[in-house]
Amino acid sequence: MPPVVDSAAGAGGGGVADAAPPLSGPPAKGPGRRRSLLGTRPWVAACFLLPALILLGALVVYPIGYTVQRSLYDADGSGFVGLKNFGTVFTDHGILTAVRNNAIWVVVAPTVATALGLVFAVLTERVRWSTAFKLVIFMPMAISMLAAGIIFRLVYEQDPSRGVANAVVVAVHDTFTDNAAYPGARPRPNGDLAPSGGGSFTTKSRASQGSPADLPLIGIPQNKLPSNAVDAKPAPPQPDAVTGTVWVDFRPGGTGKPGVIDPGEKALSGVKVQAVKDGKVVASAKTGKDGTYKLPGSAAGAQLRLPASNFSGKYNGINWLGPNLITPSIIGSYIWMWAGFAMVLIAAGLAGVPRELLEQARVDGANEWQVFRGITVPLLAPVLVVVTVTLMINVLKIFDLVYIIAPGNTQSDANVLALQLYLSSFGGGDNQGVGSAIGVILLLLVLPVMVFNIRRLRREGRR
Amino acid sequence: MSADSTAVTGGPAASGPVADAPPLNTPPKASLGSRIAARAGGGLVRVFLLVVALFWLMPTVGLLLSSLRSPTDISASGWWKVFSSPTQLTFTNYRTLLDNHAITDSLWNTALITVPATLLVVVIGSLAGYAFAWMEFPGRDWWFIGVVAMLVVPVQVALVPVARLFGDIGIFGDISGVVLFHTAFGLPFAIFLLRNFFAEIPRELLEAARLDGAGELRLFVRVIMPLGGPAIASLGIFQFLWVWNDMLVALIFANSDSQPITVALQQQVRQFGNNIDILAPGAFVSMIVPLVVFFAFQRQFVSGVMAGAVK
Incomplete structure (x- = not known):
């Protein structure tokens, strides 16, 4: 973990704010250094800070404390139950699906999005219309997950005459196999x-x-x-x-x-x-x-x-939103949205890779793949880590896409933690104890990143 | 580690959070070697990227074309049929949609939520960012560490208690509650970003203004805000899109009178299939503002998204 988050931090605020300057700025101007203009009285500072502190205190800090406490009480909040709610999260069949799906999400989605972003970033360097290409890939980031969800509900529609995914699948399938023309046909019994x-x-x-x-x-x-x-x-x-x-x-x-x-x-x-x-x-x-x-x-x-x-029935394509494929299908829509993010960050990193190094390798007879594996990827490793960690934090809380894309009958197969939290607390689950426990779990999962953000800040300050 | 930050921010001259956002339109530095390589595998690469771009565009094009077909056509065939019979295209769905008060009201609500939530974050975040950057007060570093810690707090931990809190003070279901929640959760990033940017404003400028007799507030309005323009723009655009596109927060804190477009459309999704003539144009209408902002403020948007994606 240390190398991971350390390099994330190196890129500016710990995978937190990648484009923000390192806290140190050019000459270290950390919090530890005196920088105040003469004569600011503390009460003036308090006036500037007050609105922010009130909002953060009431709507962020206090709720964290409340949620932690609430997670130790039962469904209606009247009886103390200790860690029972956390036990429920890891034993209840339905919630366990959410835990498992979240694990799949966190491993697969960031990895694939980063890999695609890397491929796109490297390849676009070779074409003149790279700006147009980047705009196309990055554009889905601007729209809401709700809109993306509706877009992909259309894409994944089962009927091949309406859903484009199955239209393509069926077209390819029918090219390579015979059309079944007469489902249900049969000979008369006792005939030849x-x-x-x-x-x-x-x-x-x-x-x-x-x-x-x-x-x-x-x-x-x-x-x-x-x-x-x-x-x-x-x-x-x-x-x-x-x-x-x-x-x-x-x-x-x-x-x-x-x-x-x-x-x-x-x-x-x-x-x-x-x-x-x-x-x-x-x-x-x-x-x-x-x-x-x-x-x-x-x-x-x-x-x-x-x-x-x-005689077999007409091939009807893939059941994208059925119980088996629902999570991969939704992950596909997420990758559609976020591969552009990875691509733009990686392309920025790529701009910092010294061209002479790549040229020298090519002159020395390395082929493109060797240059990519041997020079580009290792030099980009810190950026790749930042992107992956950032996407992981993002994916951990995935909600909208799952809530919108999964049809009612497979929602439980597509379940994730944030969705379960919503269902338990507000969506008729009537168990804010379990909902709060899931909230605490999400908080615990981002804790390492929080800790490293703080350590990095203090390191900068001491410099 | 400085090499890493260079790699991400896009150049050794990294000096500000905003100026160094990797522009989407930097022309690749074409060296001799890369030019030769480009010619070698160029054809294949071009074809591949073209296919990828079409693949990426297809879902959005599908939504747009679906929104421009009559319900009968939508249920009969796929949107690609438009290419063979362009006469199917019609604005009827949009006309119906704009006569639908539930939808138009919710669009208005989206604006009523987004604009204040953005302005509040910018103003409150700037005030606090300035205080953290240029004022001295007891425990400043600890307070700032607290803010940095809050950067990655998931909104999910706050939903249950804030719903209760809003219920107690009587703003549950009201637009003001949604605005306040978005403002609070936008603040840690705003303060973090703006403090870092403000801290790099040359000290001499501030001292000169101070010698001219400017008080703190005057300094803030006349010097800090104008000089912080790029960072504020970046933050503003990011926060604007974040709130505009939000569904979860509004789903919980808004009611049927205050719900934004995302929540209104989400309720339609339950009958998906019979109402694509509402869903498709509705989704597209909700995308227009973000897309305009995206194309108009590409650079600030990229830097804002990169800086804040972690939320």
């Missing part, structure tokens, strides 16, 4: 076509050239058929090929004969038909607009299979 495991259907008989093998399916409601579906046509027999038709063997009104392509029965286009010999696919084809397919002569003697990809 029968389920063959995994959702596929295979004929019992073997196909032969010259006699069409028709593959009837049912179970597709008329309104689920493509609007441009045409009537099925019997496939013409061909001497050197295996042909046949895939169609809906059912007509509204129910006058058709099973297994026969009656007029008005619709063709199923785009269905994949495989010829399988000894478990191996020897040929495959897709049905055309009129439902007919044509396999090469090599398919003769094979069983015909309609693979499951024809």
Whole structure:
């Protein structure tokens, strides 16, 4: 810990105020040094300080004391319970989720944001439009977490025709896999076509050239058929090929004969038909607009299979806001907001890295990666630490994004300490004892940074 | 450690908290080596950064375009359909929104909270910062250590007791309570930043003014405030955005008459899906002021955010 916070402090106020000057200023002007103008009477100073001290005393100092005390009392504040509330925090199933999620947040979000910021800062040095790029990445910092939350609720919407994240995922998915066209379709029981495991259907008989093998399916409601579906046509027999038709063997009104392509029965286009010999696919084809397919002569003697990809439900993308992915999804939105902060700080640090050093290394034959690993990153290490520590303190108290993005049914899966504090104290939890205990825990977690801020201040003062 | 502070503040000439904010628009110092390197991997880097920039813009563009589509279009398809049928774009949602008194009132509340909370922090913080920088009084160093300690205190520890306190004095739910809370929690950083800046004002200037017979208050108004301009601007912009964007504090201390836009919109989120025609334009309206401030005062904003991000 010391090296961490020490270097943080070195950058100006202990990860507290990175752009503020070191307390020492150019020639040490610490609190220990006399600097007062002659003759200021203490009561004048008191007048200048009074408004600040009253507000800080009433709304910061007194509340800390109250919260610490309150955390030792029960839900309605009447009975002293010692450390029981803290025990509750670490045993209650729901609150434990918050503790665990907070740990994930504190480890993952600052690390990823800093890493991205580093990559962006280094790479933008190479392009002329770096200012525009930085503006784009930094812009989300200006808006509220509420607005960012709404923005990402839209991004993460489940329906791929509305949420852009799933639209992209589905588009990529569908590029690499076959479109499932007819979910729910199945053969008639006791027909030649029968389920063959995994959702596929295979004929019992073997196909032969010259006699069409028709593959009837049912179970597709008329309104689920493509609007441009045409009537099925019997496939013409061909001497050197295996042909046949895939169609809906059912007509509204129910006058058709099973297994026969009656007029008005619709063709199923785009269905994949495989010829399988000894478990191996020897040929495959897709049905055309009129439902007919044509396999090469090599398919003769094979069983015909309609693979499951024809029938599985349409791929609907990722359930971003479901119980498993909710925390990573929200962390993603946080990184969107804060990577720019890391980038700007790191870019500023990068400006202080001596160019000659990098050039010398390149002249000596180091490639870009070696320069990055061997020189840039080590020189930037203090800045990287400042950024990471700053983000950690920030993430510790994350509230708005989780509260806004997590839908009601997965809010408990996304829970974090600050949210639990709000829920326990104000949001119907009716237990300000536990709420106060969480507040004390948050305070304890930032205590090391507080201590190092003070030590640094005193060190500057003594110089 | 001085090397570190140099690295962060952006140059060996680090002299003030504000002047040295790393500007977003510093042109990279193009040395021969980096120019050669730029040409080598430049194409790939450009493509990568372009993709990243588009990726980063997409969510915001999505919100903007969603806010410009009718509810029917929103529920039927995604905002990207606008590119193929631009006739979908309409200001109807904004017109409806501005007729919605709950929303317009809450926007007004946001201003009523943000402006006083910013002014109070600047004034009270400047007074205290000046006292800490240039006055002598018993226990000064200890008082200042107390202020520095408060820099990282999370607002969460104060919510329960302050809610009680405000209830006791009858301002729970009132705008003044929200303002006071924001002011109090803005003060440690304000005092810290301004004291450091004021401390670097040349002593001779103050002594000269003093010899001319200026009293403390006159000195403060005529010398300290003008010279502290950059730091005060930075602090003001940071505090302004902080309060404008706050949801948690107002969620607890405001009621339905005093709630700012963030809280009003938050209540809409519960029915997310059916009311994107309110949420999207509402969120965008709430973003306009921060974005204008961001683009207009980039430099001060960056230094303020960097200095205060830890809150």
